[in-house]
Amino acid sequence: MSRRILVVDDEQGIRAALTQLLEYEGYETRTASGGTEALREAEQWQPHLVFLDVKMAGMDGIETLKRLRERHPSQVVVMISGHATIQTAVEATQLGAYDILEKPLDTDRILVTLRNALGRLDLTEENAQLREHIESRFEMVGRSAGIRDLIAQIERVAATPARVLITGDNGTGKELVARALHKNSARARKPFVEVNCAAIPSELIESELFGHMKGSFTGAVQDHPGKFEQADGGTLFLDEIGDMAVAAQAKVLRVLQEGEVTRIGGTHPRHVDVRVIAATNKRLEDEIAAGRFREDLFYRLNVLPLHVPALRERREDIPQLVQHFTGQLAREGNATRVTISPDALARLTSFDWPGNVRELRNTIERLVILCTGPTVTVTDVDRLVGARNLDVGTVGAIQSARTFEEFKLSAERSFLLAKLREHDWNVAETSRALQMPRSNLYKKIERHKLERADA
Numbered sequence: 001m002s003r004r005i006l007v008v009d010d011e012q013g014i015r016a017a018l019t020q021l022l023e024y025e026g027y028e029t030r031t032a033s034g035g036t037e038a039l040r041e042a043e044q045w046q047p048h049l050v051f052l053d054v055k056m057a058g059m060d061g062i063e064t065l066k067r068l069r070e071r072h073p074s075q076v077v078v079m080i081s082g083h084a085t086i087q088t089a090v091e092a093t094q095l096g097a098y099d100i101l102e103k104p105l106d107t108d109r110i111l112v113t114l115r116n117a118l119g120r121l122d123l124t125e126e127n128a129q130l131r132e133h134i135e136s137r138f139e140m141v142g143r144s145a146g147i148r149d150l151i152a153q154i155e156r157v158a159a160t161p162a163r164v165l166i167t168g169d170n171g172t173g174k175e176l177v178a179r180a181l182h183k184n185s186a187r188a189r190k191p192f193v194e195v196n197c198a199a200i201p202s203e204l205i206e207s208e209l210f211g212h213m214k215g216s217f218t219g220a221v222q223d224h225p226g227k228f229e230q231a232d233g234g235t236l237f238l239d240e241i242g243d244m245a246v247a248a249q250a251k252v253l254r255v256l257q258e259g260e261v262t263r264i265g266g267t268h269p270r271h272v273d274v275r276v277i278a279a280t281n282k283r284l285e286d287e288i289a290a291g292r293f294r295e296d297l298f299y300r301l302n303v304l305p306l307h308v309p310a311l312r313e314r315r316e317d318i319p320q321l322v323q324h325f326t327g328q329l330a331r332e333g334n335a336t337r338v339t340i341s342p343d344a345l346a347r348l349t350s351f352d353w354p355g356n357v358r359e360l361r362n363t364i365e366r367l368v369i370l371c372t373g374p375t376v377t378v379t380d381v382d383r384l385v386g387a388r389n390l391d392v393g394t395v396g397a398i399q400s401a402r403t404f405e406e407f408k409l410s411a412e413r414s415f416l417l418a419k420l421r422e423h424d425w426n427v428a429e430t431s432r433a434l435q436m437p438r439s440n441l442y443k444k445i446e447r448h449k450l451e452r453a454d455a
Contacts, residue, residue, distance in 0.1 A: 171356035195237065259273070
């Protein structure tokens with residue numbers, strides 16, 4: 001992409017010389033002879049960088065810079081001056097100028113400054129794209145009553161400093177809720193630090209949370225700040241809090257009570273200002289009754305409870321989630337953009353998704369990569385999703401069986417149907433996979449009246 005550069009100087013010779021140099025280097029260039037014209041060009045043309053003279057008739061460069069920064073805070077401005085003073089340089093820098101160049105202008109200095117300034121602009125744009133990408137990955141998608149209610153609660157809760165306990169099945173999006181709370185809080189510009197309490201061995205959890213001093217244990221080769229310190233001023237997300245060791249729970253409780261953390265091997269407590277958000281897929285009341293979770297910690301964490309509904313409870317959101325994931329995968333370059341046929345979408349909507357949104361996303365990624373054409377068909381779904389899911393009607397038929405014999409027949413029918421779908425109704429392959437004589441499989445297909453139209 002060609003970068004646009006605006007040259008602002010009341011000397012025609014300077015404008016012409018800079019324009020010739022910049023166009024030779026491949027930049028798109030326009031000029032302005034004064035501050036008012038520069039502001040008009042900046043508004044209409046949106047240049048990536050402005051070379052701006054300090055001393056000009058009428059509106060001078062400093063005043064022009066001030067107005068440019070008010071209207072376009074991210075615009076890169078390089079000042080040029082024939083008699084720059086330290087005071088001028090300081091004022092320009094305070095107003096947001098990237099650099100100040102002295103006349104007569106040196107070609108090498110101009111090009112180095114230009115390369116560095118546009119390099120910083122590239123980095124800023126990449127960071128913005130990265131933030132947009134991250135936000136899209138953690139976007140909450142859905143229009144069901146359960147999701148609308150959850151989003152409304154997040155909006156109310158986020159602005160408060162209160163602790164939040166998020167509950168819900170695995171894969172429902174508890175981390176998304178935690179990130180949304182952080183993003184919409186007064187701590188949004190501070191760190192969001194995540195700790196998966198189930199993934200850290202019990203003997204390391206205290207070091208991970210509270211930090212340690214050099215030499216405090218074997219392998220502690222340097223001082224290490226814990227997650228509480230890393231999250232200072234921001235949000236600490238304790239995921240799977242129900243799996244935290246009881247010994248660590250006691251220390252977390254003390255930090256929440258006192259607002260201070262002491263590193264392992266340390267003697268001096270450190271003050272931390274952290275909002276704690278916890279999440280669990282367990283029923284903590286049952287964990288308390290079993291002696292695996294501290295009741296006092298539960299009450300400290302459960303100030304504002306939020307529950308994330310399972311995907312089976314908001315089945316109407318599945319089509320929107322499918323479209324969201326196909327677009328997301330295409331943007332990330334993981335797959336080409338494909339469409340989902342209405343029949344395939346209906347089949348996906350009929351599944352129960354015990355792994356919830358996480359399982360759905362993984363399945364969509366598999367489908368868009370391995371489907372045989374530009375459209376994901378119901379055949380692709382049956383072939384690639386296989387027997388992991390049973391549709392609602394199948395589950396209902398099994399559960400409604402009145403006798404053990406009826407149950408066996410329903411279960412056998414469901415199993416065979418799923419296996420036939422998995423092998424694209426190739427009876428020979430299915431029989432080999434089941435280690436069943438083909439003749440027996442044909443008999444069972446006839447007995448259960450299995451047909452491809454059933455799929």
